[in-house]
Amino acid sequence: MAANFWASSHCKKLLDSDEVGHVLPADQERGLTAEDVKLIKIYLSSYIKNLAGHLKVRQRVVATAIAYFRRIYTRKSFTEFDPRLVAPTCLYLASKAEESTVAAKLLVFYMKKIPPEDKGFRYEIKDVLEMEMRLLEALDYYLVIYHPYRPLIQLLQDAGLSDIIVTVWSIVNDSYRTDLILMHPPFMIALACIYIGSVIKDKETRTWFEELRVDMNVIKNIAMEILDFYENYRNIPEERLNAAMAKLPQSYVNAVGD
Amino acid sequence: MGKSSGEGRYIKGTTLGEGTYGIVFKAIDRQTGRTVAVKKIRLGKYKEGVNVTALREIKLLKELRDPNIIELVDVYPHKRNLHLVFEFMESDLEAVIRDRNIVLSAGDIKSYMQMTLKGLAHCHKKWVLHRDMKPNNLLIGVDGQLKLADFGLARIFGSPDRRFTHQVFARWYRAPELLFGSKQYGAGVDIWAAACIFAELMLRRPFLQGSSDIDQLGKIFAAFGTPRESQWPDMTALPDYVEYQFCPAPPLRSLFPMATEDCLDLLSRMFAFDPNVRITAAQALEHRYFVTEPAPTRPQLLRRPPPKPEGPPKPSELISPGGPVVLSPMSKAVRLSAVPGGDVHSFGRADKDMGKDPGSAGTLGGTPFTASRIPMSIDASQLVRPTLNSVDRSHLKRKLDMDLLSNQD
Helix, strand or coil: CCCCCCCCCHHHCCCCCHHHHCCHHHHCCCCHHHHHHHHHHHHHHHHHHHHHHCCCHHHHHHHHHHHHHHHHHHCCCCCCCCCCHHHHHHHHHHHCCCCCCCCHHHHHHHHHHCCCCCCCCCCCCHHHHHHHHHHHHHHHCCCCCCCCHHHHHHHHHCCCCHHHHHHHHHHHHHHCCCCHHHCCCCHHHHHHHHHHHHHHHHCHHHHHHHHHCCCCCHHHHHHHHHHHHHHHHCCHHHHHHHHHHHHCCCCCCCCCCC | CCCCCHHHHHEEEEEEECCEEEEEEEEEEHHHHHHHHEECCCCCCCCCCCCCCHHHHHHHHCCCCCCEECCCEEEEEECCCCEEEEEECCHHHHHHHHHCCCEEEEEEHHHHHHHHHHHHHHHHHCCECCCCCCCCEEEEEECCCCEEEECCEEEECCCCCCCCCCCCHHHHHHHHHHHHCCCHHHHHCHHHHHHHHHHHHHHHCCCCCCCHHHEEEEEEEHHCCCCCCCCCCHHHHCCCCCCCCCCCCCHHHCCCCCCCCHHHHHHHHCCCCCCCCCCCHHHHHCHHHHHHCCCCHHHHHHCCCCCCCCCCCCCCCCEECCCCCCCCCCCCCCCCEEEECCEEEEEECCCCCCCCCCCCCCCCCCCCCCCCCHHHHHCCCCCCCCCCCCCHHHHHHHHHHCCHHHHHC
């Protein structure tokens, strides 16, 4: 790996599967199920990506923003934090942390321009800036996130599979529709994506994987999680998503600091 | 840190100073009884939320923990201002160097350099470049420990393609590759600056005091000779490279008459022109200079200047008053420099960090504006989303040793 993941806060903060995807008590009270929460997270991960497309920021910023978003909802409830404000604010914060700052004005401009089906995204600059402060606190000010992209390039070169990079790269992008980035070292996610990509593109990688001496069970579990996304969550029916979103509060209280 | 954070945890004391992005005051941490310095970050004027420099400092200091790096004790919001809580530091290395009442023995200098290099070695191990090494960013605590502070210009490095701005460091501490406009520099820039500090500890004045970037290079070459191609092969390829008239190197001993052989050997390795040859912080700490007599003075025995009324840590000062100018890393400054020969060339170079890295997310909105560059700009989730048909899927499932029947469409 190009940078020192093992010594990072990201590594120390990796979560077990029972620490992600759970429904916080406040959300349970509103009737949100684990499935609802999963759908909302996928929807807003896509929203972040969509918004980022308009703002022309690097993929790394998108990835960091989604990681922040998912990390926040392992600790904070959807009832307390409106995901329709948290998602764009995560993108705003990630753009700063990844040194490609996006102007708040521009962000809000596109938040209003991109038409989501429900109108919950109508927030102003001051809402984003207030939320930024709350998110920093919710993240305990840990902002460094490592991603699978860098190890991916090296691993593909090593495997002699640089020709399937486009496919594998897009699988890595799609892995952010899951909570995997919170649970596994980025290079393991990269390996799982290579595994899927090599099967799709019909490449022989068994020997290469064997020589790597990584835990293939973990790789397979990660791969299954990504496949589960492709099979069951790629196209979420509108009504299922709307039903989940309808369980969110109609209005949120924004309280900053003391 | 736990839950106990925020305004209530600190007993506010006197104001220590005011900097570019807010005021610093002294406080007592009720939880630990420790004296701390609280930096109150003003929100930007331009409605851009948390100051980017402050955010950079928070981000990096949360990853760094070392006896020779300033400790970020806590961060909390209060009345819409972010507050950064640092351990309180009594003085800084600049005050030591300038204090004529303090005699710096060879052991003292060795001790300061050892602490500086230890702090740097930790940063570099974690792939953090400090990028603003200078004596007044090296703070000194009541126990004599020296700590690297002010990470407002620091960056994570380590990606081979990452391009940085060269407008970092106070000019007198800038490495030659930066002065020649390099944007793919590494840890060597911090080592060069540490070498300047090393020299400054011996001379008791800044070693290479250039008045412009061109003059700075002139001063460097006057001290060490104009580098030959064999000494630094990549030099001529640097963006702002200009040829300097050849000037031979005076013996290093003539510049530092009091230094020992070991000391000069380490100094010359830290001042190597070619950043690839320049010694690393970890290697420097292994250098015989640190094991031969005299031993480094124990930090608590180092003489300290009287505590300053406006003590550190100081807020990031992007423009140091009276000193060399440091531009902000994201600055899009256009630099005009007179080049020997009379012509004026523009070396302006905006930091075009955005949109040119792996997979700029420019495709989902409809315009695949980066799709042509491979592999550095793939974002194929729309273009080449892998489609898994049922044949693929069953094939994949077999490969994954999974039960085919358990998960049908």
